Amino acid sequence: MPEYPPIAHHGLIGDLQTTALVSATGAVDWFCAPRVDSPSIFASLLDQERGGHFTIAPALDDVTVRQLYLPDTAVLITRFLTPDGVGEVVDFMPVSTHPDVPTDRHRLVRALRVVRGTLTFDVRCAPRFDYGRAPHTLTLDGHAATFHGPGLDVHLRSSVPLEADGPEGPDGRGGRDVRATVTLTQGQTAGIVLETSAPGGAAPEPVTEQALDAELEATRVFWHRWIRRCRYRGRWQNMVNRSAITLKLLIYAPSGAPVAAATMGLPEQIGGERNWDYRYTWIRDASFSVRVLLDLGYVEEADAFRRWLGDRFRGPRPPGGEPMQIMYRVDGDPRLPEEVLGHLSGYRDSFPVRAGNGAADQLQLDIYGEFAYAMTHSPDLAELAGYEGWKGFAALLDWLAGHWDRPDEGIWETRGGRKDFTYSRVMCWVALDRGIRLATQYARPADIPHWTAQRDAILVQVMERGWNPERGAFVQHYDSAVLDASLLLMPRVGFISPRAPSWLATLDAMDRELVIDSLVHRYNPEASPDGLRGSEGTFSLCSFLYVEALARAGRLEQARYAMDKMLTYANHVGLFAEEIGPTGEQLGNFPQAFTHLALITAALALDEELDKAADRD
Known part of the structure; x- marks a missing residue:
């Protein structure tokens, strides 16, 4: 080989x-x-x-x-x-x-x-x-x-x-x-x-030492001016700066759309088939990037992506009839046909190598919550979207109020069939909740009674069916006992208090089953078949979400230790792939935007909670 x-x-x-x-x-x-x-x-x-x-x-x-x-x-x-x-x-x-x-x-x-x-x-x-x-x-x-x-x-x-x-x-x-x-x-x-x-x-001009020096200096100045806009001044300054630069590199500037990773085909398991193309814009990943960019002070980048998002829900519907697709090309093209490049052997014989992504056609209801999360996190939504933008947003929520109660493929794009995923329901709740808040705050026309009734129905359903009394935890999908690290986002989006007894019990259950030496698995594929052969490493995104959840739960010593250990898995220049393998090797597409934005949110949350604890002392 x-x-x-x-x-x-x-x-x-x-x-x-x-x-x-x-x-x-x-x-x-x-x-x-x-x-x-x-x-x-x-x-x-x-x-x-x-x-x-x-x-x-x-x-x-x-x-x-x-x-x-x-x-x-x-x-x-x-x-x-x-x-x-x-x-x-x-x-x-x-x-x-x-x-x-x-x-x-x-x-x-x-x-x-x-x-x-x-x-x-x-x-x-x-x-x-x-x-x-x-x-x-x-x-x-x-x-x-x-x-x-x-x-x-x-x-x-x-x-x-x-x-x-x-x-x-x-x-x-x-x-x-x-x-x-x-x-x-x-x-x-x-x-x-x-x-x-x-x-x-x-053809380009001849290469001279003076021209090289001038280009190098211009590039250095560009990045130094950009990073100076970053508002973060916390304990993990170098890692946050590197993650911010990585997120910027993964944004396609002409449209403002971020891609999930720079690569395709890198395996989640060496020799396995979980080899996907991540060079596209996922509504979910990119929407969370908006919040992170705004928290760091990068309003221009966040607003550029929100304009791109607005064009998606105002444009023609994808072929499946849903208002939005889960991912697009950076120019907004919804066509991402998946093909196997049979002539390529794959990284260390990890075959097949796929270009395009067939998951684009999946039903993932959580994207509407992440979409609303991105579009509504603005000091002045009225200026950003205007009345026409609001009408489109309200029409989307009217549609969601009548279509949220359906099985879907879930956040992890499993290929094992549709289920009633708890995380998908939580994010539908987020979409309606943010819409209600904005309609009230900005005095916009909306069917607030209907939105409110459906929002509350989702909450009741999740509390009654997403909670498994035998596990003493919220679970991956209804009528199951499988834990899922995507639910680490429940406190962040305001669905549940980070110190509620039911949430702390869920966190304890994840600690026992999904966490290994502070590294977090997405779920247990043996307990919840996902339609694919093989296994995978721990998911770096989830490991940083775990740090954030621990910090918000007040478990600061555990959170800081988990954060510091997780940072030891960064590569020599501070970058993370999608996953960490059993012996600490990085696996999957590289570098992954979702991991780097989660690193930033973990650092922000942990800094805030540590500062509060210091003030109390």
């Missing part, structure tokens, strides 16, 4: 339209263009032989590697320490906010420098268009190369000479690659810039 880097051995860079993963061995092994949900150009993370990569690394075996971010930026530095010298590769993607810059043009800058001794770097750029399915042709001229793929050109410009590498179209795929050898001594630098464009687009 080819040698795959651990999922956690990566840093993330991006330009607010797409992203790239750079491994600790100097390989760009995941990059899609022109958008984050476009077909890949480099995907050796999913198939070392067919996926394609862009690698810069020393031509030595005896190398120690260290990777870090330039503080409070998305500029990634990979350091190579050898007996002969110490070199660095500085990777970043310049952020352009100018409206005239084409959205198909993206620059990935790789600056090489040696800070001690002498070091020789091997460079190889081997793109594989359309997930490795499409061939390309190569035009090469000294310091410039262009790979011509289907609907996209990839330009490579270098301060050192480039040469062609490999045969034409190996195995019927790809085309010739490009390589270079760069030897630098202390104080010397070199640069290689990859730029995408539409076919026939103008």
Whole structure:
């Protein structure tokens, strides 16, 4: 089996339209263009032989590697320490906010420098268009190369000479690659810039040291100015800042829509089939991101997403007849057909590799609560949405008041059939509750008596059917005894007091069954079959929700210990994948937005409760 880097051995860079993963061995092994949900150009993370990569690394075996971010930026530095010298590769993607810059043009800058001794770097750029399915042709001229793929050109410009590498179209795929050898001594630098464009687009300017320095400084200034807007000044400043930057990188700036993760196909279990495409905008994940961004002071980003959300419920209904779909492409397109990329072997033979997401067609009633949670968390909803916006929102709640009492697939997108999920009912309660509050606060026309009656009916139903007296806990779905970590959100949304006896009993039950050394499973798939083979690790989102719930319950010592332990599972640059495996390895798509926003909310809650306790003392 080819040698795959651990999922956690990566840093993330991006330009607010797409992203790239750079491994600790100097390989760009995941990059899609022109958008984050476009077909890949480099995907050796999913198939070392067919996926394609862009690698810069020393031509030595005896190398120690260290990777870090330039503080409070998305500029990634990979350091190579050898007996002969110490070199660095500085990777970043310049952020352009100018409206005239084409959205198909993206620059990935790789600056090489040696800070001690002498070091020789091997460079190889081997793109594989359309997930490795499409061939390309190569035009090469000294310091410039262009790979011509289907609907996209990839330009490579270098301060050192480039040469062609490999045969034409190996195995019927790809085309010739490009390589270079760069030897630098202390104080010397070199640069290689990859730029995408539409076919026939103008090639980028020649690479000069002055131009590289100017782009690096502009990128550093952009991120420093952005992070200065963050209001958080608590105990976990560095981790919150890194999580905030990660969330920003996962927002598609032209529309304001966040994606759930930068990648697709990374397994929840090595060798298993739970390999999903997360490069889309889930209503649920993105809605919680709005609250986090607002709490940190990022009103502009939150409002951009709420405008995107408003367009979804005002637009045509999805094919299933529901007012909204659970996820969309970043431009709002509801079509996400799922296909298996049978030519890719998958990360460490974790097959199938899926592109697209068939769960888009599922019924998940909780999204209406998260939608309302996002749309109504504003100091001035009237200015944001206006009267027409309110009419659309009220019509949505009128519909929900008559359609909430149905089985659905639930928050975790299980493929084992529809059930009466407790969490889905709780979030329907949230939608109606927030609508009632806003109609009253802003004196808006609404059928408040009907909304109130249905809201109260949901609460009674959850209390009577979502509570299992034998377990002494709220459970995953009615008529079951299965615990579910999604219910950790019940206190946050105001459905129940965080110190109510029934909630504390539920928290105790989760502690006994779902929590292992402060790491939290979503649910027990053996007790609640989800229609998929295999198992999964603990869910990092749930582990941070657990910290928040402990803090709000007044269990501060336990909460702080759980928080500090959870942070030890971050990778070397502070990033989290979706899950943590049995031996502490990161699993699933990487980095995951939901995990990072939950980290922020846990830090905010724990800071607040610790400060209150200190004031009492």
